[in-house]
Amino acid sequence: MFYLDDIGRYFLMLKGVFSRMTKGSVLRNLIFKEIDDLIIGSLGITVFLAFFIGGVVAIQTALNLTNPILPKKLIAFASRQSVILEFAPTFISVIMAGKVGSFITSSIGTMRVTEQIDALEVMGINSLNYLIFPKIVAMCMYPFVIAIAMFAGILGAYVAGVYGGFVPSTDFLTGLREEFIPYHLTYAFIKTFIFAFLLATIPSFHGFYMKGGALEVGKASTSAFVWTTVVIIISNYILTQLLLS
Amino acid sequence: MIEVIDLHKGFNGEEILKGITTTFHRGKTNLIIGTSGSGKTVFLKCLLGLFTPEQGSICYDGSVYSELGEEEQRDLKEQMGMVFQGSALFDSMTVEENVMFPLQMFTKQKKSEMLDRVHTVLNRVNLENANDKLPSEISGGMQKRVAIARAIVTQPKYLFCDEPNSGLDPKTAIVIDNLIKEITEEYDIITVINTHDMNSVMEIGEKIVFLKHGNLEWEGDKTQIFKTDNQAVTDFVYSSNLFKKVREAQIKGI
Numbered sequence: 001m002f003y004l005d006d007i008g009r010y011f012l013m014l015k016g017v018f019s020r021m022t023k024g025s026v027l028r029n030l031i032f033k034e035i036d037d038l039i040i041g042s043l044g045i046t047v048f049l050a051f052f053i054g055g056v057v058a059i060q061t062a063l064n065l066t067n068p069i070l071p072k073k074l075i076a077f078a079s080r081q082s083v084i085l086e087f088a089p090t091f092i093s094v095i096m097a098g099k100v101g102s103f104i105t106s107s108i109g110t111m112r113v114t115e116q117i118d119a120l121e122v123m124g125i126n127s128l129n130y131l132i133f134p135k136i137v138a139m140c141m142y143p144f145v146i147a148i149a150m151f152a153g154i155l156g157a158y159v160a161g162v163y164g165g166f167v168p169s170t171d172f173l174t175g176l177r178e179e180f181i182p183y184h185l186t187y188a189f190i191k192t193f194i195f196a197f198l199l200a201t202i203p204s205f206h207g208f209y210m211k212g213g214a215l216e217v218g219k220a221s222t223s224a225f226v227w228t229t230v231v232i233i234i235s236n237y238i239l240t241q242l243l244l245s
Numbered sequence: 246m247i248e249v250i251d252l253h254k255g256f257n258g259e260e261i262l263k264g265i266t267t268t269f270h271r272g273k274t275n276l277i278i279g280t281s282g283s284g285k286t287v288f289l290k291c292l293l294g295l296f297t298p299e300q301g302s303i304c305y306d307g308s309v310y311s312e313l314g315e316e317e318q319r320d321l322k323e324q325m326g327m328v329f330q331g332s333a334l335f336d337s338m339t340v341e342e343n344v345m346f347p348l349q350m351f352t353k354q355k356k357s358e359m360l361d362r363v364h365t366v367l368n369r370v371n372l373e374n375a376n377d378k379l380p381s382e383i384s385g386g387m388q389k390r391v392a393i394a395r396a397i398v399t400q401p402k403y404l405f406c407d408e409p410n411s412g413l414d415p416k417t418a419i420v421i422d423n424l425i426k427e428i429t430e431e432y433d434i435i436t437v438i439n440t441h442d443m444n445s446v447m448e449i450g451e452k453i454v455f456l457k458h459g460n461l462e463w464e465g466d467k468t469q470i471f472k473t474d475n476q477a478v479t480d481f482v483y484s485s486n487l488f489k490k491v492r493e494a495q496i497k498g499i
Contacts (some may be wrong), residue, residue, distance in 0.1 A: 017477075022350075023349070023350055023402055026349055026350060027350070110336070110337075111336075114331055114333060114336075115329045115330070115333040116333050116334075116335055116336070117332040118295065118329065118333065119327065119329060121295060121326060122293050122294075122295065122322065122327040122405075123322065123323070123325075123350065123351075124319040124320075124322030124323050124351075125350060181429075234272055
């Protein structure tokens with residue numbers, strides 16, 4: 001019953017987010033600020049993670065391809081598929097649940113604790129729209145981050161595979177282009193859009209409705225990370241079943 | 246005038262406000278006092294429209310809040326200014342941006358006009374050379390001044406303050422109290438202050454409402470409060486050693 005109550009409040013929160021819009025000029029500035037905080041600020045860590053994940057995937061694949069009949073170009077093929085289908089959209093999103101999610105929860109939670117949200121309400125401002133809507137709009141840029149992560153992941157696989165001596169460069173590039181299905185990219189970006197929405201709204205929910213003081217802000221951040229990850233993993237399963245089966 | 250009639254409010258079956266009836270007048274500093282847990286903050290939040298009373302009504306210059314439509318309630322809220330206990334300044338904004346915020350949200354003024362107004366109110370609260378500082382870079386007293394400036398920048402009809410001098414040294418507290426009183430008279434607004442500070446009562450208590458366990462126990466002004474025979478009020482007023490000595494001196498005729 002407790003979880004049902006939270007799920008109900010989450011959807012009521014979403015209703016509040018999309019009603020009584022904040023003044024356009026103010027909203028525009030908030031959106032740019034959120035893009036800077038949530039998207040631009042995440043690029044560095046995303047590229048770093050994706051590059052090394054791609055490298056590790058290439059090495060693991062190479063080390064497990066012990067049968068001499070199997071061509072080396074499979075290393076590139078397996079790396080590409082792993083990075084595009086799962087590692088970039090899902091794995092990076094789980095990392096972002098920690099980075100972006102805890103930032104969102106703690107920033108909104110601190111505003112709750114220090115009565116800044118009450119101040120907005122007293123002024124007659126729809127605090128849900130003012131605080132959460134710009135984050136949702138900013139997170140619409142998240143697929144670009146994942147696209148860069150895909151590129152960095154495949155680059156990492158190339159560097160590890162070719163310069164690690166596991167596969168010749170020409171074989172790698174051949175394998176990279178082999179049996180490429182464009183729909184896999186569509187699938188990955190549909191997932192990414194949905195994960196972006198979850199990344200913006202679940203941590204906001206935990207921050208907005210938190211009660212207590214500084215300690216509870218920390219607890220809410222942890223809780224937001226756990227729940228965002230759980231929902232991302234469950235929706236990943238459902239989306240894969242729906243879109244690829 | 247703000248007219249409160251038979252106000253009831255409770256949480257989880259426990260009644261916090263038990264039928265409060267009083268009025269707050271324009272151009273005066275109205276104080277709500279009482280011990281912790283007496284219902285002061287709940288009362289103030291009902292006045293602000295943050296809590297919906299279960300029974301009773303609050304009438305702002307003839308308009309009953311609960312009878313207003315959503316749009317009219319929002320219009321009314323735009324006429325309210327609030328100074329929170331912890332100032333509630335937006336951390337990510339500078340002093341100037343904090344004060345300009347209500348103007349950006351509710352007016353169509355040009356930026357230059359808004360800046361003129363911001364500088365006027367910042368000067369009014371005697372705060373200069375802090376425009377570009379963040380709230381974390383200024384003292385508690387300065388934060389209160391910024392909060393007051395933000396509350397009055399749109400020239401509201403009603404000003405609400407929740408313990409405006411808590412956490413301040415006595416000298417700064419008196420300066421803030423007097424500033425609120427001056428602004429109340431100058432802008433002819435209805436100011437309601439929630440406090441348990443007797444120094445504030447003595448300094449600016451033009452009308453005092455004393456709450457006890459959610460009931461309105463007593464009301465009067467700062468001269469009457471020292472003469473009342475109400476036991477709950479005298480217990481509250483003379484709870485500190487300083488005021489006890491003043492009381493003893495009064496009785497001895499010193």
